[in-house]
Amino acid sequence: MAVDNFPVEAGHILMFARAVGDDNPVYRDAEYASGTEVGAVVAPPTFMQASAQFDPDYFLRPKPGKPWFGSGRESTGIKAGDPAGSTPSEGGDNKAVLHAEQHFEYHRHPRAGDVLTATTLPGKRWVKEGKRSGKLTFTESITQYHNQDGELMVTAKGVGVVTERPVDQ
Amino acid sequence: MALQGKELTIGQVHSAQVVQDLKRTQIVQYAGASGDYNPIHTDEPYARDIAGYPTVFAHGMLTMGMTGAMLTDYVGDGRLTKFGVRFTSQVWPGDDLKASAIFEGLEESVDGTLANFAVETVNQDGAVVLKGYAQARVD
Numbered sequence: 001m002a003v004d005n006f007p008v009e010a011g012h013i014l015m016f017a018r019a020v021g022d023d024n025p026v027y028r029d030a031e032y033a034s035g036t037e038v039g040a041v042v043a044p045p046t047f048m049q050a051s052a053q054f055d056p057d058y059f060l061r062p063k064p065g066k067p068w069f070g071s072g073r074e075s076t077g078i079k080a081g082d083p084a085g086s087t088p089s090e091g092g093d094n095k096a097v098l099h100a101e102q103h104f105e106y107h108r109h110p111r112a113g114d115v116l117t118a119t120t121l122p123g124k125r126w127v128k129e130g131k132r133s134g135k136l137t138f139t140e141s142i143t144q145y146h147n148q149d150g151e152l153m154v155t156a157k158g159v160g161v162v163t164e165r166p167v168d169q
Numbered sequence: 170m171a172l173q174g175k176e177l178t179i180g181q182v183h184s185a186q187v188v189q190d191l192k193r194t195q196i197v198q199y200a201g202a203s204g205d206y207n208p209i210h211t212d213e214p215y216a217r218d219i220a221g222y223p224t225v226f227a228h229g230m231l232t233m234g235m236t237g238a239m240l241t242d243y244v245g246d247g248r249l250t251k252f253g254v255r256f257t258s259q260v261w262p263g264d265d266l267k268a269s270a271i272f273e274g275l276e277e278s279v280d281g282t283l284a285n286f287a288v289e290t291v292n293q294d295g296a297v298v299l300k301g302y303a304q305a306r307v308d
Contacts, residue, residue: 012202019195019202020234021188026246037171038247045237045252049230053204060207070208075218099229103253103301109246157253166221167259 003118006054006145010041010112017044030112041112045104048145048154051118098167100138101159108153115148123157134164171245174282174307177272183243184269187235187290191227191264199231229256232266232299236290239268244305250283254301258292265293270303282307 010030017027022044025032033041052058062068069078110116123140130136138161145154188195197211205228208215216225233254240249260266270286277283284307290299 015198016202016234019198020231020238021195022234022238022241024238024241024246036246042247044234045241045249046230046234049205049234050203058204060205062206069215069219070206070212071214071218075214099256101253101255102230102233103251104249105251106249109249169223 002120003051003054003116006051006116006118008043008047008110008112008114008116012050012053013041013043013047013112016047016050020044020046038109038111043110043112045106046102047110048104048118048143048156049102051116051143051145055118097160097162099158100161101157103157105155106153107155108147108151110145110147110153114153116145116153119144119146123159130163132168133166136164137162171248172243172284172305172307174275174284177275177284177307179272179274181272182269183239183272184267185239185242186265187239187268188264188266191260191262191266193225193262196225196227196231196262199228199234203228203230205230224262226262227260227264229260229299232256232260232290235266236268236288236299240270240286240288240303240305243270244284244303244307248305248307249303250280250306251302251304252288253303254288254299256298257300258296258298260292260298264298266290266298268299275307280306 014028030041067077069076120141120143123142125139128136140159143156147153200206200211209220210225210228216222268290270288273285275282275284283304286303288301288303291297
């Protein structure tokens, strides 16, 4: 993922905080926030994940005119083996990428009004035998978020996993 | 309000109920806010018929986000220096989640005193759904 322009917007922070059930006014009330230690509306700790909104190629967002693997008339918009489909899988139609781990290191906390860039480097890749879902293929990626002044704000490390079959319940 | 490092004792637990009876609508809200529209989280026919799950399940990052709210309420806004987790079990509609931070000790750094915590979020059956760590600047 490379995101050249990730504007950290107050309205987006408000929506994100609502979605995680966080009613802290520091995420929605600039006047309140100005009287706190941080001094401004800041991004919640996991907000960098929402940079996906600003990644033009993000594969988990439907795009006009392109096949989408979610349901419509049928349970999926992608026919088996359809090479045009943007399935999230690497080896079969029912092998979704699941999120295994996520790590954030906060050098500074982004505020509403900051404009960030995100640069992702591939990390390690490893395979493990899972009890509940067969062979597990893990892939790591490291993303650095810099602000408009070139300062490193947040380093994020994500680990995705492709399971051989759905996780047993 | 930030934490006072010297008032923390090792093993001290801070917990918060971060959701009761998780609604599918909240998962939809998270998809919209985060931009992760993977239908496995919001699209019942896809989740059941194609992905092979009993129903939709929450984004791991929704659980991490709710756990993050427990942390920032505890350590103060803008105080976290690290927060990392493994997603150990799926979170389903209807789940109740309780998030906890367990104090593990202080360390000194150029930025001041840092407190280290183990972090864990469990569901109504006591199953651990998220396990990790956090570090925060304390006074």
